[in-house]
Amino acid sequence: MSTSVLVTYVTRYGSTKEVAEAVAAALRESGVEASVENAKKVRTLEGYSAVVLGAPLYIGAWPGDAKRFLTRHQAALTGRPVAVFSLGPLGPAESEMQETRPQLDKQLANFPWLKPVDVALFVGRFDPKLLHFPDSLLTVMPASPLHQTPASDHRDWAAIRAWASSLAPKLKPA
Secondary structure, three states: OOOEEEEEEOOOOOHHHHHHHHHHHHHHHOOOEEEEEEHHHOOOOOOOOEEEEEEEOEOOEOOHHHHHHHHHOHHHHOOOOEEEEEEOOOOOOHHHHHHHHHHHHHHHHOOOOOOOOEEEEEOOEEOHHHOOOOOOHHHHOOOOOOOOOOOEEOOOHHHHHHHHHHHHHHHOOO
16 A cells, blocks of 8 residues: 555644645655645545644644544544644743643543654744634733733744654555
């Protein structure tokens, strides 16, 4: 079986989709056939030998669509290599990454059957002007850690591409 990878993602504001597209592009540059699809639209994993799932962490948790994707496709995922990436911290400080990694690990622990071949955490993008209600409340509530946080985009595209390129041999069918 040739390697055909589905790079699927969950996103609210587009950042995770952009990273998923960069992951797929890097896989293609490594000689792997890769498709990108919103996790809500994926009905079957037939035809794919591996899956990369991208999901953001919002207030320490994955959105419901990421959890539903894993639950709905559990049987198919257990027979394929799976890699996972999340966008979480908003700044590049190592302390933010260290604070966020346990949140990602907690999300993965909800799916003990899932044994990813690789897991990555990347810094995300934040733009308060894009936020919809109720997320927008987080920028105006004085007690919120996002109160008056300026827009930022600290995604490290070189690190994202390097991670994706390193996946190619890990996603080959057994």
